[in-house]
Amino acid sequence: MERHFEREFEELKERLLWMGGLVERAVHRATHSVLDADGALGKEVLAGEDAVNEMQLEIDERVTQLLALHQPMASDLRFLLAVTRINADLERIGDQAVNIAESADRILRHPQVKPYVDLPRMSELAEGMVRDSLNALVRRDVELAKSVLLRDDQVDRLRDQVFRELLTYMMENSSVVYPAFELILVAKNLERIADHSTNIAEDVIYIVAGRDVRHPAADRR
Amino acid sequence: MKLRALDTGFVLLAGLAILLIVAMLAVILGNITIHGWEQVSWEFISAAPETGMTEGGIFPAIFGTVLLVLLMTIFVVPLGVAVAIYFSEYADRNSWLYRWSRQAVNNLAGVPSIVFGLFGLGFFVQFVGGGIDNTLFGGQLTFGQPALIWAALTMAVLTLPVVIVSVEEALQAVPRHYRDASLALGATRTQTIFRVVLPQAMAGVLTGGILAVSRGAGEVAPILFVGAAYFLPHLPTRLNDQFMELGYHIYVLSTQSPDVEATKPLLYGTVLVLLVLTFLLNLTAIAIRARLRLAAGRTR
Amino acid sequence: MTTMTTRDFPLLKTHVPERKRAPAELTAKMDIERLTVRYGPRAAVDQVSLPVYANLITAVIGPSGCGKSTFLRALNRMNDTIPGVITEGQVRLDGKDVYAPGCDVIELRRRVGMVFQQPNPFPKSIYDNVAFGLRVNGLVKSRAELDSRVESALRAAALWDEAKDRLRRNALQLSGGEQQRLCIARALAVAPEVLLMDEPASALDPVSTAKIEELMFELKKDYTIVIVTHNMQQAARVSDYTAFLLTGSLVEFNPTPHLFTTPTDPRTEAYITGRFG
Numbered sequence: 001m002e003r004h005f006e007r008e009f010e011e012l013k014e015r016l017l018w019m020g021g022l023v024e025r026a027v028h029r030a031t032h033s034v035l036d037a038d039g040a041l042g043k044e045v046l047a048g049e050d051a052v053n054e055m056q057l058e059i060d061e062r063v064t065q066l067l068a069l070h071q072p073m074a075s076d077l078r079f080l081l082a083v084t085r086i087n088a089d090l091e092r093i094g095d096q097a098v099n100i101a102e103s104a105d106r107i108l109r110h111p112q113v114k115p116y117v118d119l120p121r122m123s124e125l126a127e128g129m130v131r132d133s134l135n136a137l138v139r140r141d142v143e144l145a146k147s148v149l150l151r152d153d154q155v156d157r158l159r160d161q162v163f164r165e166l167l168t169y170m171m172e173n174s175s176v177v178y179p180a181f182e183l184i185l186v187a188k189n190l191e192r193i194a195d196h197s198t199n200i201a202e203d204v205i206y207i208v209a210g211r212d213v214r215h216p217a218a219d220r221r
Numbered sequence: 222m223k224l225r226a227l228d229t230g231f232v233l234l235a236g237l238a239i240l241l242i243v244a245m246l247a248v249i250l251g252n253i254t255i256h257g258w259e260q261v262s263w264e265f266i267s268a269a270p271e272t273g274m275t276e277g278g279i280f281p282a283i284f285g286t287v288l289l290v291l292l293m294t295i296f297v298v299p300l301g302v303a304v305a306i307y308f309s310e311y312a313d314r315n316s317w318l319y320r321w322s323r324q325a326v327n328n329l330a331g332v333p334s335i336v337f338g339l340f341g342l343g344f345f346v347q348f349v350g351g352g353i354d355n356t357l358f359g360g361q362l363t364f365g366q367p368a369l370i371w372a373a374l375t376m377a378v379l380t381l382p383v384v385i386v387s388v389e390e391a392l393q394a395v396p397r398h399y400r401d402a403s404l405a406l407g408a409t410r411t412q413t414i415f416r417v418v419l420p421q422a423m424a425g426v427l428t429g430g431i432l433a434v435s436r437g438a439g440e441v442a443p444i445l446f447v448g449a450a451y452f453l454p455h456l457p458t459r460l461n462d463q464f465m466e467l468g469y470h471i472y473v474l475s476t477q478s479p480d481v482e483a484t485k486p487l488l489y490g491t492v493l494v495l496l497v498l499t500f501l502l503n504l505t506a507i508a509i510r511a512r513l514r515l516a517a518g519r520t521r
Numbered sequence: 522m523t524t525m526t527t528r529d530f531p532l533l534k535t536h537v538p539e540r541k542r543a544p545a546e547l548t549a550k551m552d553i554e555r556l557t558v559r560y561g562p563r564a565a566v567d568q569v570s571l572p573v574y575a576n577l578i579t580a581v582i583g584p585s586g587c588g589k590s591t592f593l594r595a596l597n598r599m600n601d602t603i604p605g606v607i608t609e610g611q612v613r614l615d616g617k618d619v620y621a622p623g624c625d626v627i628e629l630r631r632r633v634g635m636v637f638q639q640p641n642p643f644p645k646s647i648y649d650n651v652a653f654g655l656r657v658n659g660l661v662k663s664r665a666e667l668d669s670r671v672e673s674a675l676r677a678a679a680l681w682d683e684a685k686d687r688l689r690r691n692a693l694q695l696s697g698g699e700q701q702r703l704c705i706a707r708a709l710a711v712a713p714e715v716l717l718m719d720e721p722a723s724a725l726d727p728v729s730t731a732k733i734e735e736l737m738f739e740l741k742k743d744y745t746i747v748i749v750t751h752n753m754q755q756a757a758r759v760s761d762y763t764a765f766l767l768t769g770s771l772v773e774f775n776p777t778p779h780l781f782t783t784p785t786d787p788r789t790e791a792y793i794t795g796r797f798g
């Protein structure tokens with residue numbers, strides 16, 4: 001028997017995934033604003049920030065109401081708790097995308113420091129992780145979620161590489177400090193985006209399998 | 222231990238009481254059946270009495286008794302149901318009307334049967350009957366004398382309290398929520414009573430009827446002056462006819478018979494027939510009530 | 522936009538959220554003003570005022586003995602059947618006070634139907650139960666019309682499938698949940714405008730309760746519903762507006778999501794969180 005509240009859950013999920021879509025697009029536009037030296041893309045990201053924030057507020061309000069009015073149990077309860085966390089992570093990813101767009105604006109005022117090698121790789125990975133964590137949510141795919149968790153290390157390594165490279169450039173040539181510094185920030189933002197995607201993937205596993213896979217090293221005794 | 226002994230003691234006492242009652246019943250019925258059985262025959266039941274009650278049958282008395290009881294029931298049941306409905310459903314418990322009528326019914330229950338007989342004579346026969354004669358028959362004596370209808374009415378007044386009490390109890394037993402449900406659907410109080418409450422209380426109505434019938438078949442004092450006759454050559458056909466009645470017949474046979482020994486067998490026979498008749502009347506009513514209960518019970 | 526055109530964002534295509542529903546216009550089907558109901562010296566309902574909006578479900582919650590049932594029964598003047606009850610204030614149905622002299626109580630009870638806590642079908646057949654209201658009010662002229670109205674009432678109460686082959690059988694043979702739906706059908710048969718439900722599911726098992734709750738969502742489209750319940754969670758699940766009563770007085774009346782997430786009155790908060798003494 002379909003219960004009335006099931007529709008409300010569906011609507012909530014729709015909104016969460018829509019927000020995911022907005023955020024995914026923002027990340028893509030922001031990174032390509034840097035990589036393709038396209039200032040217009042960066043402006044689009046900044047323009048879309050309000051929509052993302054509004055959606056976050058709406059989702060939180062809906063979750064509060066669903067908890068108060070429907071006393072959900074078991075998987076419904078896990079779903080709602082995870083939605084609040086995913087919601088927060090998506091909003092943070094959105095913020096990181098905005099940061100990247102702002103950095104892009106400043107970077108583009110200077111000539112390109114060096115050919116981009118690692119940054120495109122990082123951005124591919126990070127974008128992929130965002131996309132896959134959301135797809136894992138849509139398809140309730142635990143394996144896909146786990147694959148996201150595995151890529152985080154790669155992203156961390158790439159970030160370290162970018163740091164080392166750019167630091168070397170900055171030490172050798174003081175005129176590139178501004179853009180190089182901004183590029184380091186961009187790498188940092190991408191690494192944060194990857195982290196948040198990892199969180200989302202962990203929440204998906206929680207929703208689907210009921211297992212809390214956060215902080216496996218923490219002593220649970 | 223003491224409690225156990227008390228328990229067993231009480232059970233024994235109760236058993237003894239039951240035995241006593243059964244024994245008494247057995248003695249009475251036994252005596253009557255033994256002596257009356259040989260007297261009862263088809264002829265006895267179907268023929269009229271002959272030669273000064275020493276021979277023949279008692280059919281007219283049987284006929285009269287049945288007619289009396291039927292007529293009484295026709296009067297007492299609707300009236301009793303109406304009063305019971307008033308008490309149960311309409312009356313304001315604080316009003317003087319309710320309190321006075323309640324008292325009246327209670328007192329009525331305590332009046333000795335012979336007083337009913339005198340009442341019947343004074344009120345029904347002389348006052349009402351005389352009045353009818355004066356107004357409708359120009360003074361000619363038609364209703365102003367002992368008659369079937371006056372006897373039936375007197376008996377109805379006598380058995381009224383018992384009917385009222387049974388019906389009222391049955392009405393009160395109908396759960397309140399049925400009335401609520403009916404009223405909430407837009408039914409009036411009257412509709413609720415007649416469509417919901419009364420049908421459910423039907424078993425109680427029949428109980429009242431049964432109790433009335435038992436008394437009606439057996440009481441003699443009320444009909445002494447009001448309609449019963451010792452010997453009539455014909456059966457009662459009109460409401461203002463007199464009638465023979467079993468109980469009255471027994472009374473006369475045993476007190477005013479010229480030859481006691483000769484009439485003794487007839488007496489036993491008549492008593493047996495009266496008992497059997499009462500029993501049959503009761504049985505019919507009980508059977509109808511059981512049918513009703515079964516029909517309702519099938520639904521539970 | 523350069524590389525944008527080669528990338529696709531499927532989520533933005535497939536999961537477009539519906540626009541937020543604009544709040545519907547509210548009309549008050551019933552308006553209660555300073556309603557006070559007394560048995561003797563104590564007021565069971567004390568100066569309660571609130572609107573009952575059309576085609577919405579209004580819940581009345583509160584601890585035992587707070588007067589919610591008395592309040593409900595005042596809406597269709599069922600308290601009149603209790604001797605010694607004094608009612609003051611106004612209860613307006615479509616603008617007209619039902620306690621005004623000259624108001625037809627019988628017609629009122631047809632327009633404002635009631636379902637009770639204990640399922641109480643008459644010991645008659647299913648058909649006769651549903652037809653009862655139609656018959657006593659003289660609402661149908663022909664047998665065919667009666668048949669069709671009985672059927673639509675049973676359908677509206679989600680009981681037709683279970684009952685259609687058993688119409689002549691006695692209603693008391695149905696299960697508790699079915700009996701309660703029969704009582705709902707019986708009330709719906711006379712085409713009321715408002716349905717008052719006094720703890721309709723408290724005597725039922727969880728599955729039957731869920732069915733009744735789903736039924737209420739369906740009924741909302743055509744009727745205005747007022748439900749009294751001691752089960753707060755039920756009020757939260759089902760109603761659009763909630764009124765909280767305490768010892769006969771109205772403490773708070775608000776849209777349900779508001780009342781259950783951020784109640785205005787601290788007493789409401791104490792009751793909802795279960796911290797009542």
